[in-house]
Amino acid sequence: xxxGDPPGGAPAIELRGATKVFRTPSGAGHTAVRALDLTVEQGxxxxxxxxxxxxxSTTLTLVxxxxxxxxxxxxxxxxxxxxxxxxxxxxxxxxxxxPWRTVLxxxxxxxxxxxxxxxEARDRARDWLRRVGLxxxxxxxxxxxSGGQRKRxxxxxxxxxxxxxLLMDEPFSALDVQTRALMSDELLxxxxxxxxxxxxSRASVVFVTHDLEEAIALxxxxxxxxxxxxxxxxxxxxxxxxPRKVESVRLExxxxxxxxxxxxxxxxxxxxxxxxxxxxxx
Amino acid sequence: MPPESVSLPVAAERPVGDRGVAxxxxxxxxxxxxxxxxxxLLAALLAAWEALARAExxxxxxxxxxxxxxxxxxxxxAHGTPQGSLGEQIWVTLQEALLGWGTGVAAGVVLGxxxxxxxxxxxxxxxxxxxxxxxxxxxxxxxxxIWFGLGPASKVxxxxxxxxxxxxxxxxxxxxxxxxxxxxNARILGAGRRRVMLQxxxxxxxxxxxxxxxxxxxxxxxxxxxxxxxxxxxxxxxxVSASQGTFNTAGVFAxxxxxxxxxxxxxGLLTFVEKRLFRWKPQSRDGGR
Numbered sequence: 001x002x003x004g005d006p007p008g009g010a011p012a013i014e015l016r017g018a019t020k021v022f023r024t025p026s027g028a029g030h031t032a033v034r035a036l037d038l039t040v041e042q043g044x045x046x047x048x049x050x051x052x053x054x055x056x057s058t059t060l061t062l063v064x065x066x067x068x069x070x071x072x073x074x075x076x077x078x079x080x081x082x083x084x085x086x087x088x089x090x091x092x093x094x095x096x097x098x099p100w101r102t103v104l105x106x107x108x109x110x111x112x113x114x115x116x117x118x119x120e121a122r123d124r125a126r127d128w129l130r131r132v133g134l135x136x137x138x139x140x141x142x143x144x145x146s147g148g149q150r151k152r153x154x155x156x157x158x159x160x161x162x163x164x165x166l167l168m169d170e171p172f173s174a175l176d177v178q179t180r181a182l183m184s185d186e187l188l189x190x191x192x193x194x195x196x197x198x199x200x201s202r203a204s205v206v207f208v209t210h211d212l213e214e215a216i217a218l219x220x221x222x223x224x225x226x227x228x229x230x231x232x233x234x235x236x237x238x239x240x241x242x243p244r245k246v247e248s249v250r251l252e253x254x255x256x257x258x259x260x261x262x263x264x265x266x267x268x269x270x271x272x273x274x275x276x277x278x279x280x281x282x
Numbered sequence: 283m284p285p286e287s288v289s290l291p292v293a294a295e296r297p298v299g300d301r302g303v304a305x306x307x308x309x310x311x312x313x314x315x316x317x318x319x320x321x322x323l324l325a326a327l328l329a330a331w332e333a334l335a336r337a338e339x340x341x342x343x344x345x346x347x348x349x350x351x352x353x354x355x356x357x358x359x360a361h362g363t364p365q366g367s368l369g370e371q372i373w374v375t376l377q378e379a380l381l382g383w384g385t386g387v388a389a390g391v392v393l394g395x396x397x398x399x400x401x402x403x404x405x406x407x408x409x410x411x412x413x414x415x416x417x418x419x420x421x422x423x424x425x426x427x428i429w430f431g432l433g434p435a436s437k438v439x440x441x442x443x444x445x446x447x448x449x450x451x452x453x454x455x456x457x458x459x460x461x462x463x464x465x466x467n468a469r470i471l472g473a474g475r476r477r478v479m480l481q482x483x484x485x486x487x488x489x490x491x492x493x494x495x496x497x498x499x500x501x502x503x504x505x506x507x508x509x510x511x512x513x514x515x516x517x518x519x520x521x522v523s524a525s526q527g528t529f530n531t532a533g534v535f536a537x538x539x540x541x542x543x544x545x546x547x548x549x550g551l552l553t554f555v556e557k558r559l560f561r562w563k564p565q566s567r568d569g570g571r
Contacts, residue, residue: 096467100562113472143564
């Protein structure tokens with residue numbers, strides 16, 4: 001493939017034999033991800049599940065260009081990742097909104113960083129605040145909001161850049177159960193409605209979570225990772241019809257079947273991780 | 283100091299009954315009691331000092347007494363000091379302190395953030411800064427006097443070296459402890475290196491820097507005063523050393539009173555500025571409105 005090739009039919013994300021080794025402070029190498037192969041098609045919603053601390057998040061940092069793979073290749077839109085690809089958006093596990101900026105100013109940050117004039121950035125930010133239902137809070141500072149509201153700000157802040165690829169690192173894990181379900185629905189709604197503005201297709205999503213129910217309810221495809229160093233163990237399609245409502249889809253018999261099938265695979269890895277932890281503690 | 287207006291209107295707005303009102307009243311009474319006790323304690327101390335000195339239980343010549351100190355302050359205010367008007371002395375000292383403070387803070391913040399963000403610089407310069415910090419920097423004042431002469435420059439220099447280190451270490455720490463997710467988020471949102479520095483690193487380091495500003499203004503005053511004390515043609519430090527030279531204990535105390543007043547006023551101003559600048563921070567005490 002030549003460099004300038006228009007990546008028309010290329011998958012949104014491709015990892016080929018990606019390995020990431022971190023140097024620990026003691027000088028030893030810690031392999032977070034090993035020989036990882038993963039393909040995400042354009043407009044696909046992929047959930048990545050795996051035992052805690054197995055290296056799921058590292059996969060995202062590789063795709064986002066925040067870290068480079070030690071070995072292997074990472075392609076975004078058919079091109080190798082060098083630096084942060086502009087079409088990528090990232091929602092973090094912890095609050096990563098700027099505490100010294102107001103809600104409006106937080107959402108304006110992305111467009112402003114990318115050189116959009118102030119008035120236009122403000123209009124776009126206001127539009128997204130309306131979509132996440134925070135119009136009345138635009139003058140507040142993040143510490144004056146609830147956890148769920150802050151998450152909405154983070155979503156708006158990321159989506160205002162109109163990313164083609166949305167990376168989410170356990171974004172709702174810090175929220176209480178009710179808020180989490182609400183936010184999942186809202187995410188599906190926003191994702192379904194995305195692309196109606198600038199682009200023809202919806203964004204491709206990689207959603208990392210340790211909650212299998214959340215993964216199945218949201219995704220088209222669930223990727224099960226092995227206990228660390230992480231690599232892809234199995235990929236399960238989720239043939240549930242859309243649009244979905246998170247709370248009701250859980251109760252469908254098909255959902256339970258899929259859950260059982262995936263858990264058979266995931267449960268084993270969770271058990272391995274747990275035994276290792278016990279072995280280390282002993 | 284939360285003024286009474288914070289809790290009182292809330293209680294008045296909400297007619298929850300007598301309990302809210304009673305609680306507000308109790309809180310106010312307690313504040314009044316604290317204030318009253320403070321005033322009484324101060325008055326008792328001053329009165330004891332005065333009485334002991336008058337009764338010659340302590341030597342009034344070496345220990346002076348509040349009334350004499352007050353007379354001295356009044357005399358300087360009304361008739362000027364031996365080296366010119368009192369206002370001029372305060373202004374000279376304040377100018378030296380402010381200039382030294384500004385320079386020291388600027389240097390400390392810039393170098394602290396630079397070393398905090400560039401590990402190579404930190405590795406190279408780290409040991410030098412440690413050695414300089416270990417030095418009791420007040421001994422540099424005589425050297426500055428030789429280098430820069432009797433004028434304000436030598437005082438500014440001693441203020442700078444005193445101010446620099448606390449500010450530097452705080453800025454360094456602040457720049458190192460910037461939340462990695464915040465930096466990553468800014469980069470993914472599209473910020474370049476310069477924007478990350480100015481819009482993420484600097485704002486998150488400011489709260490660290492501000493804590494050091496409070497103590498460092500005190501240090502700037504110390505630097506200026508010690509410099510003047512060693513050798514000067516004007517300033518409050520000179521008032522101290524001149525009073526000491528004539529065994530005028532009341533004069534030394536009077537200079538101290540003036541200094542304390544100046545320092546407290548500056549501190550109040552700084553707190554005011556800080557409150558305006560950190561509106562985005564959660565209030566630790568009364569939880570905002």
